[in-house]
Amino acid sequence: MEGGGEYLLAKVERLLAGLSEEERKGVLPKLTQIVNSYLSKGETVVLARERIGHQADMQFEGTNAFSATNFYVIRDKLGEGGMGKVYKAFDVQLERHVALKVLKNADEETVERFVRERKVTAELDHPNFVRILTIGFMDTPEGKQPFYTMPLIRGDTLEELISRRVLPGEKGEKLRNEFTPTRLLQVAQQICQTLQSAHDKHIIHRDLKPANIIVGPYGETYVMDLGLAKRLKDSDKGSGRLEAHIEKQFKHKEEKNLTMDAGIGTPYYMAPEQILTPQQVDHRTDIFGLGGILYYILTGQRPQYVLPPELSKYGFTSDTVDYFAFSETMKECKIVSPSKIVTEQREKLKKIHELGGFSPRMPDSIDSALEAVCMKALAKKPEDRYQSCREMWQELQQFIEGNPEMILEREGKELTKVMSKKNLDEALEDFEMAEMRVQESINKLEKIGRMAFEEKLKMIDLQIGKSRVYDQRGQSSQIIKTIENAKNLIEAPLNAAQKQYIRLLIMEGLAKFNQKNYGEAKERQMKAIEMCRTHPDKKLLISAYHNYGLACTYEYTKNRDLADFNKGRNALTECYKIADLLGDVFSSVHARTMLASLLMEKTECVDEAKLPLEEGLTIAGNDSSLLAEIHTNLSTYYLKRKDHVGAINHGELAVKFATEADAQVYLHESKLILGKAYHVMGDHSKRVENLKPLLTFDYPREPSFKEEIREFYVKNDLDLKELG
Numbered sequence: 001m002e003g004g005g006e007y008l009l010a011k012v013e014r015l016l017a018g019l020s021e022e023e024r025k026g027v028l029p030k031l032t033q034i035v036n037s038y039l040s041k042g043e044t045v046v047l048a049r050e051r052i053g054h055q056a057d058m059q060f061e062g063t064n065a066f067s068a069t070n071f072y073v074i075r076d077k078l079g080e081g082g083m084g085k086v087y088k089a090f091d092v093q094l095e096r097h098v099a100l101k102v103l104k105n106a107d108e109e110t111v112e113r114f115v116r117e118r119k120v121t122a123e124l125d126h127p128n129f130v131r132i133l134t135i136g137f138m139d140t141p142e143g144k145q146p147f148y149t150m151p152l153i154r155g156d157t158l159e160e161l162i163s164r165r166v167l168p169g170e171k172g173e174k175l176r177n178e179f180t181p182t183r184l185l186q187v188a189q190q191i192c193q194t195l196q197s198a199h200d201k202h203i204i205h206r207d208l209k210p211a212n213i214i215v216g217p218y219g220e221t222y223v224m225d226l227g228l229a230k231r232l233k234d235s236d237k238g239s240g241r242l243e244a245h246i247e248k249q250f251k252h253k254e255e256k257n258l259t260m261d262a263g264i265g266t267p268y269y270m271a272p273e274q275i276l277t278p279q280q281v282d283h284r285t286d287i288f289g290l291g292g293i294l295y296y297i298l299t300g301q302r303p304q305y306v307l308p309p310e311l312s313k314y315g316f317t318s319d320t321v322d323y324f325a326f327s328e329t330m331k332e333c334k335i336v337s338p339s340k341i342v343t344e345q346r347e348k349l350k351k352i353h354e355l356g357g358f359s360p361r362m363p364d365s366i367d368s369a370l371e372a373v374c375m376k377a378l379a380k381k382p383e384d385r386y387q388s389c390r391e392m393w394q395e396l397q398q399f400i401e402g403n404p405e406m407i408l409e410r411e412g413k414e415l416t417k418v419m420s421k422k423n424l425d426e427a428l429e430d431f432e433m434a435e436m437r438v439q440e441s442i443n444k445l446e447k448i449g450r451m452a453f454e455e456k457l458k459m460i461d462l463q464i465g466k467s468r469v470y471d472q473r474g475q476s477s478q479i480i481k482t483i484e485n486a487k488n489l490i491e492a493p494l495n496a497a498q499k500q501y502i503r504l505l506i507m508e509g510l511a512k513f514n515q516k517n518y519g520e521a522k523e524r525q526m527k528a529i530e531m532c533r534t535h536p537d538k539k540l541l542i543s544a545y546h547n548y549g550l551a552c553t554y555e556y557t558k559n560r561d562l563a564d565f566n567k568g569r570n571a572l573t574e575c576y577k578i579a580d581l582l583g584d585v586f587s588s589v590h591a592r593t594m595l596a597s598l599l600m601e602k603t604e605c606v607d608e609a610k611l612p613l614e615e616g617l618t619i620a621g622n623d624s625s626l627l628a629e630i631h632t633n634l635s636t637y638y639l640k641r642k643d644h645v646g647a648i649n650h651g652e653l654a655v656k657f658a659t660e661a662d663a664q665v666y667l668h669e670s671k672l673i674l675g676k677a678y679h680v681m682g683d684h685s686k687r688v689e690n691l692k693p694l695l696t697f698d699y700p701r702e703p704s705f706k707e708e709i710r711e712f713y714v715k716n717d718l719d720l721k722e723l724g
Contacts, residue, residue, distance in 0.1 A: 072100055083110060083227050098133060098149040113227050114146055120203055120229040128194035128222055153222055159210035162300055181364055184297045185396050190221040192393040199283040202232040208289025209269040210296045268302040272330040272380055284382035291377025298338040298366050306334035333380035339366045368433050369404030372411040408434035412465050424469050431466045453493045460486050502528050502540050509547055518555040522548060538578055542587045545575035553598045568598050585619055589626045592616040593633045600640055609637050624661035628654050632666045635673045647677040668697050692723045
């Protein structure tokens, strides 16, 4: 029954504990026979003679090895590779199922790889690497062989998962729903992160392929088989011996049958330097392998190479590869693009559909940006690949986050560096595809009322990149056209951003003015004026000039600095001139009345105030609010000139128009002037009638109405009690 082996082994373990070493050797064969007779069908027990702990030095003889009686119940064979066989086994001592790998041969080269794998695995602490549990020697039908155990990882290899994902029916559909294209890219990202952790410790894998990647049932990803792993900074005398042997073999063409068992990697996934100069591999060798895995994810096939014509006689197969022929292919390292592979697959399936009358599932189309990531990783020269797994992870992330144009722009710039017609054509194509992607984003954002400023800046970068391509082609007219497009594209968002900034400056200046900080108010408005001079929206310039003139007027009233008077006068004059050009009646009248107010603050300029006010009357038309403003200022003008009749006439008109427009400020300002004028004219009842309402009108004025009335009554020796 299931589990019987484990129970018996536990009993045997207790029995052997009371025997000496010599006694154990005598009874082990018989005990093995007895235990096996009670095991479940298909189970075998293997007794390990030696077991080396994690802390032991990796030697198979000597004082560091210790003797142990350890039992493994072998259940199923999980797989077999060039170096050994892997079984599912139950470790009685650990009381868990493990993966047990027994080496086929204990020759020097295999043992060296075995020791390397053990040492390297012990150093790697990333959870996506599988750790070794135990290591030692055990008796097998082939004799005493080295072994090690690892946690039993459940899941499918990436190779199996991709191949089953394309199957028709419910199973294939379920896998496609679970492992969407984005999810598969995230698997590739996990592999990138796992390898980066190894590279940070100066360890490279050298045998990356879909068959060495396991995807667990909970989405976890494992990088397996570190038999070819290498420590780049290894100082051991034996380090590099295998690589030197391989390099030597490639120099002797008579050895035609060197196959995968040479142990330098897996054809089609291995980088050119692995087969041509194996002693010069580095972390970028693994990046080529990552590119091969991504190629498989995109196409369902291993990387396909363009074979040199002279090698057609060699006949490549998926089982046995002529390494010498393959080395000639790797010298060129021309890889068929994933999109071409998918196009060919679609054409074949289309023909099958036409012949058979059924509808096969078409492979997923490949985005050009994703293909760019894949082909960069698979570049022939290490310096042309990503320089770290982290870089590749980042570009995959850019794609996942919906920014493929960043990848296409990078590829376009890299292609532009090499001045060949093919590269320049491809670079131009990359830039144009990236532009199309960015334009789609711009259109979406503008549709919902956004400026898409960042996207337009991206577009500018792309068009500058295109201009460089045209420059290398000598196409000046295309450069000019592209730059014009870029200028037109950026002009609107730049103007919009500048407009918002100017408005902020104007509002900040007004806030400073309300705080009676006229100096800083002038500073903000002047900065706005300077920016407005190059901005197409001249209404902003009108506002900035008006507010600057307003601040200068109050500063002059306070400090009597002639510079403020002149600056204010010039600003307000410019303000109404621009307003007149734009037909902005409201701003034109406002600027003229403010200019008149400034001129009336300087005794020798009072007479000059009449002209802008009379001009305002001709411009205002029938606008009651503007007429109230102008007549209020005309009433003030005549009061200063001691023409009290004129002051009363314009004051009464101001009250009339202010009442019509419900312009409360001008209504009360005009009443203040009327009260003063009627006082001089000796009409005391009219004085009280006009001034009394001002005491209850709350308006942020300097001085306030109450203060000015009190000052007026004190100056003229009047009794405030008459106002109630």
